[in-house]
Amino acid sequence: MSALTRVLAGGARALALRGRGRASPVPTGRRYSSNPMEDFDLMGAGGSSVIDTYTERGFVVGGVEHRGSVFLYQDMTLLWKVKDIAEVTPASLTAAHALKPPPDLLIVGCGARIGALPRETAEFFRDGETAVEVLDTPNAVATYNILVQEGRSVAAAMILPRTEG
Numbered sequence: 001m002s003a004l005t006r007v008l009a010g011g012a013r014a015l016a017l018r019g020r021g022r023a024s025p026v027p028t029g030r031r032y033s034s035n036p037m038e039d040f041d042l043m044g045a046g047g048s049s050v051i052d053t054y055t056e057r058g059f060v061v062g063g064v065e066h067r068g069s070v071f072l073y074q075d076m077t078l079l080w081k082v083k084d085i086a087e088v089t090p091a092s093l094t095a096a097h098a099l100k101p102p103p104d105l106l107i108v109g110c111g112a113r114i115g116a117l118p119r120e121t122a123e124f125f126r127d128g129e130t131a132v133e134v135l136d137t138p139n140a141v142a143t144y145n146i147l148v149q150e151g152r153s154v155a156a157a158m159i160l161p162r163t164e165g
Contacts, residue, residue: 148156
């Protein structure tokens with residue numbers, strides 16, 4: 001018996017047991033969110049995942065926590081070693097300029113406060129196919145999620161905001 005056949009047979013047995021009253025035919029204990037958007041598995045056009053949230057440890061994308069800063073494009077999420085806007089160099093953004101097709105826009109979330117890209121990085125992207133927008137990370141997350149939901153070709157390089165203290 002193949003693995004697929006076993007899975008289908010198991011599912012059929014579970015459905016049959018539900019119909020006999022051995023399991024509740026209606027899921028109980030359903031948690032309804034206060035925000036209707038939380039009831040949906042948010043994916044943008046082409047399978048691009050939105051950023052669910054971020055914590056002091058990392059970013060949650062598609063229900064999976066990625067510890068530290070991240071680079072996102074379509075359905076790809078990569079850990080990114082950058083911890084400060086000064087570390088955003090053309091070399092640290094190798095993934096951004098190696099993408100095929102290149103995104104129309106790269107959003108850089110630069111942490112808790114907005115900052116400027118190093119001059120070398122800004123010049124590198126100035127004449128390229130990809131425009132760069134630098135925002136503080138909270139606004140970068142919101143902007144990225146909106147553009148993904150609109151089906152736009154967008155990538156994001158998000159620096160995890162450091163906690164003050």
